Amino acid sequence: MKKRIVVGYDGSGASDNAVDFAVNLAKASQAGLVIAHVLEWSPYTFLTPTEIEERHARRTEELERAHTAVLDPVMQKLSKDGVEAASELRYGHIAETLIKIADEDGVEQIVIGRTGHSQLSTRVFGSVAGSLAQAAPVPVTIVP
Amino acid sequence: MKKSFAAALAASMVLACTLPAMAQSIAEQVNTLFANSTGWFVSFIFSPFPGTSFPWIVGWLVVAATVFTIYFGFIQFRAFPHSIALVRGDYSDPEDAGEVSHFQALATALSGTVGLGNIAGVAVAVGIGGPGATFWMILAGLMGMASKFTECTLGVKYRNEYPDGTVSGGPMYYMTKGFEERGLPAGKILAVMFAIFCILGAFGGGNMFQANQAHAQIANVVGDYPGWITGLIFAAIVFAVIVGGLKSIASVTEKVVPFMGVLYVLTALVILLMHADKIGWAFGQIFEGAFTGLGVAGGFVGALLQGFKRAAFSNEAGVGSAAIAHSAVRTKEPLTEGFVSLLEPFIDTVVICTMTALVIIITGQLVADPETGLYLLNEGGSAIQTVDGNSGVALTSAAFSSAFGWFQYVLAVAVVLFAFSTMISWSYYGLKAWTFLFGEGKTKELVFKVIFCIFVVIGAAASLGPVIDFSDAAIFAMAVVNIVALYALMPIVKRELESYLSRLKSNEIKKFT
Numbered sequence: 001m002k003k004r005i006v007v008g009y010d011g012s013g014a015s016d017n018a019v020d021f022a023v024n025l026a027k028a029s030q031a032g033l034v035i036a037h038v039l040e041w042s043p044y045t046f047l048t049p050t051e052i053e054e055r056h057a058r059r060t061e062e063l064e065r066a067h068t069a070v071l072d073p074v075m076q077k078l079s080k081d082g083v084e085a086a087s088e089l090r091y092g093h094i095a096e097t098l099i100k101i102a103d104e105d106g107v108e109q110i111v112i113g114r115t116g117h118s119q120l121s122t123r124v125f126g127s128v129a130g131s132l133a134q135a136a137p138v139p140v141t142i143v144p
Numbered sequence: 145m146k147k148s149f150a151a152a153l154a155a156s157m158v159l160a161c162t163l164p165a166m167a168q169s170i171a172e173q174v175n176t177l178f179a180n181s182t183g184w185f186v187s188f189i190f191s192p193f194p195g196t197s198f199p200w201i202v203g204w205l206v207v208a209a210t211v212f213t214i215y216f217g218f219i220q221f222r223a224f225p226h227s228i229a230l231v232r233g234d235y236s237d238p239e240d241a242g243e244v245s246h247f248q249a250l251a252t253a254l255s256g257t258v259g260l261g262n263i264a265g266v267a268v269a270v271g272i273g274g275p276g277a278t279f280w281m282i283l284a285g286l287m288g289m290a291s292k293f294t295e296c297t298l299g300v301k302y303r304n305e306y307p308d309g310t311v312s313g314g315p316m317y318y319m320t321k322g323f324e325e326r327g328l329p330a331g332k333i334l335a336v337m338f339a340i341f342c343i344l345g346a347f348g349g350g351n352m353f354q355a356n357q358a359h360a361q362i363a364n365v366v367g368d369y370p371g372w373i374t375g376l377i378f379a380a381i382v383f384a385v386i387v388g389g390l391k392s393i394a395s396v397t398e399k400v401v402p403f404m405g406v407l408y409v410l411t412a413l414v415i416l417l418m419h420a421d422k423i424g425w426a427f428g429q430i431f432e433g434a435f436t437g438l439g440v441a442g443g444f445v446g447a448l449l450q451g452f453k454r455a456a457f458s459n460e461a462g463v464g465s466a467a468i469a470h471s472a473v474r475t476k477e478p479l480t481e482g483f484v485s486l487l488e489p490f491i492d493t494v495v496i497c498t499m500t501a502l503v504i505i506i507t508g509q510l511v512a513d514p515e516t517g518l519y520l521l522n523e524g525g526s527a528i529q530t531v532d533g534n535s536g537v538a539l540t541s542a543a544f545s546s547a548f549g550w551f552q553y554v555l556a557v558a559v560v561l562f563a564f565s566t567m568i569s570w571s572y573y574g575l576k577a578w579t580f581l582f583g584e585g586k587t588k589e590l591v592f593k594v595i596f597c598i599f600v601v602i603g604a605a606a607s608l609g610p611v612i613d614f615s616d617a618a619i620f621a622m623a624v625v626n627i628v629a630l631y632a633l634m635p636i637v638k639r640e641l642e643s644y645l646s647r648l649k650s651n652e653i654k655k656f657t
Contacts, residue, residue, distance in 0.1 A: 039242065041241060041242050043233055043236070043241075043245030043247055043248065044245070044247055044248075045248065045399075046248065046251050046252065046255070046399050046401075046402060047244065047248050047251075047252055048252065048385070048568055048572070049252055049256075049468075049469055049472060049568070049569055049572035049573075050386070050572060052244050052248065052249065052252055052469075052472045052473060053310050053311060053472035053572075054309075054310060055243060055244045055474070056243060056244075056309040056310075056311075056474045057308055057309035057310055059242045059243060060309060062242070063242075090241065091241035091242035092241055
C-alpha cells in the first residue's frame with residue numbers, strides 16, 4: 001500500500017500552510033495525501049428535545065457546509081496543481097479522530113497547522129497538537 | 145424607531161405594574177371556573193377503589209406495568225445489560241457519528257422526569273408511608289421499566305418523518321397508525337383525547353406547577369416577594385429558549401441539570417457512607433415497614449399506596465410523555481429506544497428516589513418510639529412525626545443539611561433548574577400534541593409557545609390549587625388513554641422484540657467496539 005500523509009484541515013490559513021508543506025513532503029517521498037476535516041462532536045453532550053429532533057437536519061447541513069466551504073476549495077486547488085489527494089470528513093473528537101484515521105490507513109505522518117482564525121482552529125490548538133504529540137502512532141509535524 | 149421603543153417601554157411598564165393585580169384577579173376567576181367545571185374530572189381520576197383509599201389510577205398504572213413485565217418475559221432484567229451497552233455506544237455505527245446518540249436521548253428524556261418528584265415526592269411518600277414506602281416505590285420503579293419499554297418502542301415505530309429530516313412522534317401517532325394497521329377502531333378518538341390531555345398536562349403539571357414550586361423555593365431562600373416577578377423572568381427565559389431558539393441557555397441548563405443530578409446522588413452516597421453502620425438497619429426498616437407499616441397511618445397498605453403513587457408521579461412510566469421524547473431520535477431499530485428508555489425508571493426511581501428515601505431514614509428525620517420501634521404520628525395522625533416538623537422539600541432539605549449545612553442552597557438551585565428543564569421538556573411534549581391536533585406550521589407552533597409562556601407567569605403568580613389538581617389529573621388521564629393503546633399494540637412490540645433478539649443472537653445486529 002502506498003504511504004500516505006494525513007493533513008488535519010479546517011480551512012484556516014495555518015492549515016493551508018500545512019497542506020502546502022505536506023504537498024512538498026508527499027512529492028519528495030512519493031506518498032499519497034489525505035485531507036481530513038473533523039467536525040467537533042461528542043456523543044455525551046446534552047441536547048434539548050427540539051435539538052434532538054432537528055439533529056439529523058442540522059447534521060446534513062453541517063456536512064454539506066463542510067464540503068462546500070472547507071473541503072471542496074482545497075481539493076479543487078490541489079487537483080488544479082496536479083496533486084492527487086483523498087479527503088476525509090468525520091464527526092468526533094479532533095485529535096482522536098485524526099489518530100483513528102492514521103491508524104486505519106497505514107499513514108506515515110500527520111501534519112497540522114499551528115494557528116488559525118476560526119474557533120475550530122483555536123480548539124485544534126489548545127489540545128489537538130498536544131494530544132497528537134502524546135498519543136499519535138506516527139510522527140506529527142506542526143506547521144506555523 | 146425611538147418613539148416606538150419608548151411606547152413599548154411605557155406599555156411594558158404599565159403592564160408590569162398592573163400585572164400582579166391582573167394575575168390576582170385572573171387567578172381567582174380561573175380558580176372558580178376550574179373548580180366548577182373540572183372538579184368532577186379531578187375527583188374521577190383520583191377516586192379510590194370502593195371501600196379503600198387506593199386511587200384506581202395508581203392501580204391502573206401498576207397493573208399495566210405488571211402485565212407488560214410478564215408479557216415481555218421480564219424484559220427489564222433480561223435486556224438491562226444490552227441497554228447499558230447501547231447507551232455506551234457499543235452498537236453505534238461510526239458512520240452515524242454526528243447523529244443523536246443513545247446517551248443523549250436518555251439524558252434528555254431523564255431531564256424531563258428527574259425533578260420535584262425525586263426530591264419532594266419521595267419525602268412525602270416516606271413522611272406518610274414510612275420507610276416501607278421505599279420498598280414499594282422501588283418495586284413500582286422496576287415494573288415501570290416495562291411500561292416505558294413498550295411505549296417508547298411504539299413511539300419510534302409509528303412516528304412521522306418529514307422531508308426536511310425532522311420527525312414527530314408519540315402516542316398520538318401510534319394510536320392512529322398502529323390501530324389502523326391492526327384494524328382496530330377508535331384509534332383516532334384515543335389520539336385526540338391523548339393530545340388534549342397532553343396539552344393540558346403540559347400547561348399544568350409540566351409548567352404552572354413547576355413555575356409555582358420554583359418560585360416557592362426561591363422565596364424560601366431570599367425571602368418572600370411577588371410570584372409574578374419570578375414568573376416574568378422564567379417566562380422570558382423560556383420564551384428565549386423555545387421561541388427565540390436561544391441555544392446557549394438551553395445548553396447551559398442541559399449541562400447543569402445532569403451535573404446537579406450527579407451531585408445529588410453523590411452527596412447522598414457520602415451521607416450514607418458517613419452513616420455506614422446504619423445502612424443495614426435502614427434496609428431492615430424498609431423491608432419491615434413494607435409488610436407491617438411500622439405504625440404508619442393505614443399500616444402496610446398505607447406504605448404501599450404512598451410508594452406506588454410517588455413512583456408513578458416521578459418516573460411517568462405509562463403516561464406516554466417519554467414516547468414523545470424518544471421518537472425524535474433517529475434510529476434504524478425502534479427497539480433500541482425501547483431498551484434505552486427502560487433505564488429511565490431505573491435511574492429516576494430505583495436509584496435517585498431510593499437515595500432520597502435512604503438519606504431521610506438514615507439521618508433519623510422520622511421519629512420512632514424507642515420502646516416499640518414503631519413510628520409516632522403527628523398531631524393530625526396523617527403523617528409520621530419528623531424531628532423539626534418538616535414535610536416535602538423541607539424534609540429532604542433538612543435530611544441533607546443535617547450532614548452538610550450548605551446543601552440546602554444547592555438543593556434550592558437544583559429544584560429551580562429541575563423545574564426549568566421539566567418545563568422545556570413539557571413545552572416540547574405539548575407542542576407535539578398541539579401540532580397533531582392543529583397541523584404543523586410556524587404560526588401554529590408560535591401560538592402554542594406564546595400561550596405556554598403566559599402560563600409560566602400565571603403558574604408562578606398564584607396558588608392555583610384547582611388548576612394544579614386539574615393538570616395533575618390531565619397527566620394521569622394521558623396514562624388512561626395511553627395504556628389502553630399499549631394493551632392494544634403490545635403484540636406488535638413483541639413481534640419486533642423477537643425479531644430483534646434473534647438478529648442480535650445471529651450477529652446481524654453487530655457490535656462496533
